[in-house]
Amino acid sequence: MPARTGQEYITGLKERPREVWLNGERVKDVTEHPGLRNGVRSVAALYDMQHDPSLREEMTFASPTTGEPVGLSFLIPKTIDDLVRRREMMTRWAWASCGMMGRSPDFMNAIFSAWAGSAGFFAQDRPEFKQNMLNYHEFIRENDVTLTHALVNLQRRRHQGPTDILHDDVALTAVKETDAGIVVRGSRTLATLGPISDEIAIYPVASHRLDEEAKRQTFSFSIPCDTPG
Structure with a gap:
């Protein structure tokens, strides 16, 4: 799949319902719920910019896998010009919401593109991790996946140290x-x-600040939002 349209993004959310609760009630459809639908529409509008004939060259680049246009935030920069081009694309997305959407899809796309560009780093632990990273970057690029993340464990106190939140329970x-x-x-x-x-x-x-025992809380993976449970 090349760069998605806004409607393709919305259709994907409808076809893969996830478990979301707001104010104690289960959300049946995130694309229609009053508390979420405008956020969905805002993201969809960003994806539609990739198909605006006047912006397509600024918003996409040719996939190294298929040659189809894919989102420019997936580009692994190799030159100063690449960095400038990607920055200008991300600036367009930021201005579309006047900077009010702090987690537009390019945020995570750029993170995983950086990791794919440095995939050899991940091979230091286990050689297969390098290819895992390259494969996943290709997957999200070719499918224009919208990613979020979960980084922080629950806090036990407001001013905790790095190990204060690492309890197995x-x-x-x-x-x-x-x-x-x-x-x-x-x-x-x-x-x-x-x-x-x-x-x-x-x-x-x-x-890097954790001891060997705490490394049990150090891992990376991705999971679809509609995964049961």
Whole structure:
């Protein structure tokens, strides 16, 4: 799939309903709920800019996989000109909401593009992690995935140190690893855009400050927002 339209984004949310609760009530359709629908429409308008004939060259680039136009925020910059071009694209999206949408999709796209550009770093632990990162970047780019993230474990106090929140009964913790992947248990605080995203990226913050035991809370994966539970 090349760069999505706004309607394709909305249709995706309708076809893959997720469990969202507001004020104690289950939200049946995030695209129609009064508290969420304008956010959905705002994101959809950003995607439509990718198909505006007057903006297409500024908003997209040719996929290295298919040659189809894909969102420019997925570009891995290799030159100063690449950086300028991507900055100008992101500026257009920011101005579309006058900067009021602080978690537009380009935020996460740029993060994963940076990681894909430095994929060799992830191979330091296990060689297959490099290819995992490259594969995932290709997946979100080619499908124009809307990502949010969950970084922070629940707080026990307002001024905690990095290990104060890492208790197995609360913090998201890897409890075992199988051939199919890791099994985790616990909680993370969901970031902005969570109810109207396609997937949730889970990755650690300040893990370099943790001891070996706390490394059980250090992992990265992504999960679709409509995953049961």
